[in-house]
Amino acid sequence: MKATWEKIEKNLGVLEVEVEVERVTAALDKAFNKVVKKANVPGFRKGKVPRAIFESRFGVESLYQDAIDILLPEAYGEAIDETDIFPVDRPEVDVEQFAKGQPFIFKAKVTVKPEVKLGEYKGLEVPVQKAEVTEEELTAELTRLQERHAELVVIEDEVAANGDITVIDFDGSVDGVPFEGGQAERHSLELGSNSFIPGFEEQVIGMGVGDLKDIEVTFPETYHAENLAGKVAVFKVKLHEIKRKQLPALDDEFAKDVSEFDTLEEYKADLKQQLESRKQDELKGVRENAVVDKASENAEIEIPESMIESEVQNMVRDFDNRLRQQGMNMDMFLSFSGQTREDLQTQMKGDAEKRVRNNLVLEVIAKTENIEVSEEEITQELATMAEAYKRTPEEIRSILTANGSIGSLNEDISLRKTIEFLVANSKEVEAVEEAAAEVSAE
Structure with a gap:
């Protein structure tokens, strides 16, 4: 088989494929074995019509479409691998030649994953933020707990x-x-x-x-x-x-009811530590998002609309799943909120584009920095998932493999490692607001 790829504009190109005669013949044989089971020819039972009689009565051309349906998907997949392209949408296929005794020739107009030109992604500056818990935040958390136990x-x-x-x-x-x-x-x-x-x-x-x-x-x-x-x-x-x-009174009895502490002061001290730990996790996420966003902003990339639309559909499905976990569904949500599905998709489009852009940039950074995922890391991730779902790691691996999701697990770990790399190579700088306040004080 021969396959050539020619880029015609941005992320669009033409894949031209020529499949050898022997495979065309094999596809016609498979098509005949499929069609003959339903063929009605006087004097013959279904499935027993000789090939020559079938072709003289119906013409060999009657097998062409079934043969193309058999041969095209596998030839297209092989051509993608041979030309090393990454399609992100359904191709527009034009069959140029298909006939008995001749090579099968087709062209496919394909939208591929866009090229990413990286900008600065090391030494990115992110503002310093401290995980301090104010009295107002502590009071608000206590009020929330009061309401929960009201x-x-x-x-x-x-x-x-x-x-x-x-x-x-x-x-x-x-x-x-x-x-x-x-x-x-x-x-x-x-x-x-x-x-x-x-x-x-x-x-x-x-x-x-x-x-x-x-x-x-x-x-x-x-x-x-x-x-x-x-x-x-x-x-x-x-x-x-x-x-x-x-609301229950904020006193020692309240502390005893909602915690293992005997006094309200002990409980408040522990609660403050919990809030600080939670804020540290939140700030870690804020810093990760900041460096990824900056690296993405510094890159040059033109994202195909089909990739954004695909991500929107993924986000809608995820949202629907979360609603179902809460005892709702999409129709109920749309009814209560007075929105249409199109409204929801429009709202998600900006985040979808950002998510696609960031992932593409992270993928190229991982490749540039030779960030790879080891089998040990995959095993550890499977063990973590197994503990969460109360299954064995072998069962989780089997399920992911059967669903074709084991590759996605590898990608998720790679993205996470790349974000850790960006954070490790970033610089903390004083927040603009704090710096401005100090200058004003001077």
Whole structure:
């Protein structure tokens, strides 16, 4: 087989392939064995028609498309390997010649992974940030813990306030006509959660137990249900119950209830250490992102639109999986948020482009710096995954191999090592804000 690659513009080129006659003949044989099982020829049972009679009756050309379908994918794959290109989208294939006794010739217009011209990526400057925990941050964390351990108390003689959990009936209509999903009884709604149509929860605030109220809202123009988008709806609402969080007192008893410490002061000291450790991890991530972003900004690269679109789809799938883990799905999310899938994809596009760009740059840096992944590192990663999923490393390796994901594991480790390399070769500098403050003080 012969294969040649010619770049025509940016990340687009033409792959020209010529496959030898012997393989064309073999593909026609396979096509015949497939087609003959369904061929109806008087005097012969299905699958028993001689090749010569089949071709005289239907013509050898009737086998061409099946033979091309058999031969093209394997020839295309071999041509990619031979020319050492990396396609990132489906090719546009043009069959130039296919006939019995002749070579198979086709051209494929292919979008390939873009070339990356690296800029500066060593010695990049990142601002120094200290993992200090302020009293305000400690107080906020204690308040969050109070809310987590709060009791819900039924309120009888007060009106609903922001943050309360209300139990309501509602019956919605547009132009006096009820619509699907607009009715519910004894529905729990946390005011301020923004889980209902904009403007609804604000109008429940101030209602008392037993109150009836007509609440008027306007559906967003981008609402997922086109028949409701932009429409004014009226909900007849009855409030049955108000529940309010009662925070526990911040004292030694609270510390005993939520930790192994006997006093609040001991618990606060330990909590501060936890927050500092968490902030150190966060700042580590901030520094990693900073050096990767700078290395990426310094590089020259033109990203094919198909790579960005592919990454958007990956991000949507990941988001959908996270929603399902939380007991939701994409349709529910879009309904609550008043968005369409296209809206969500548009929002993700910028991050998708950045993610593709950064990964491409990191990949080239890894190659330039000869950053490789050892079998020992793969074994360690498998052991970590096995512990997390309560399986053996051998089982995890088998699953990844069967899914074709073992290569992705190698890539993930390589990217992580490359980021560590960039951080190790970066320079910490004083934050601009701090420097400016010192100059001002002088």
